[in-house]
Amino acid sequence: GEDVTLNAAMGYWLNTKGNQKENTATGRQPDENYSREVMQLMTIGLVELNPDGTEKLDGAGAKVDSYTQSDVSNLARVFTGYDFNQSQNQPTVVDGRTIPSTTFARLPMALTESRHSTLAATFLGTTIPANTPGPTALRIALDTLFNHPNVGPFFGKQMIQRLVTSNPSPAYVARVSAAFNNNGSGVRGDLGAVFAAILLDDEARGPQGLTQPAWGKLREPMVRFAQWARTFGLVSLADTWKIGDLSNPATQLGQSPLRSASVFNFFRPGYVPPSTALAASKSVAPEFQIVTESSVGGYLNYMQNAIRNGLGSDLQPAYTAELALVADAAALVARLNLLLCANQLSAATVAAIVAALNATPITAASNDSARRNRVAAAVLMVMASAEYLVQK
Structure with a gap:
């Protein structure tokens, strides 16, 4: 928590x-941006939660706010006095030009106590006494957030959504929340235990979800891209890895690392596509x-070119094992089904892709371009299929 809070990029962004x-x-008055978002987005969320991630209700059946405006204003005092740490900056001279140092961007922000609030800060049932030194106040504040009962279900459910399924059962969330609260050895917040609980849970590994339409999650575009790059040995010939901004949805992926439009990320964890079967089922x-x-269309067009030609002249996929199978369409698709889809493509989809590939046979006389075309076509058809796009 302290590393994130004092990160220079976080300080600039919030x-x-x-x-x-x-x-x-x-x-x-102290800026309240970070004090609000560290609660709303990063730790406890907007409303009080049960251990299974369901929302607590008061006696009138209304949701219970997890924090108040007073909590935000008081907590904001803790985050005053910090700025970039310029103490290790060493400008570089290149061809007679002075290049400003960027060392500060890799260092935690530094505290100037004279700019730090000395007032008491009361929030979430905790009071940090007046005149508490800045580093001590920061530790108390972050410990208070870390120990809030919402953190386990709030964090755990969103990690399940990112890794396994958009609609986990309350029981699944409760098991992950319990692992966050106690790793079995009395340790709270052991992320190794949390991710083991997420990925090894019966609900994640059992076959029942494979036949449930609402089970699973849509793969994010940049996750698809990263999977393609890692699976097929993408290399940067110049070792520069200049992938660039892929945010344009019409011509690229519509998503690019570290380029979400706001602090609320690319999408909301509670988003419901309107006028759909998912909306009707409250999923x-x-x-x-x-x-x-x-x-x-942008994803398909971008990936068609990237899969076949790489990204410019520098970033190139290898396809070594795939090219070795190129003459056998069924074997090629079977390999892609395993690597990209964990063998979840239906028999009908496999048959359709194999038939499409066999429409352009590969023989001993086929040149390297034709062979690579077949591999690229197979990869694209798999990555365009609904059974790939929805991870189960």
């Missing part, structure tokens, strides 16, 4: 950088928030 204590003469499908008619 206004902790340069955040100053209150000034009664001018009316200035969520977060990744569908970035799916449009344009993005569907």
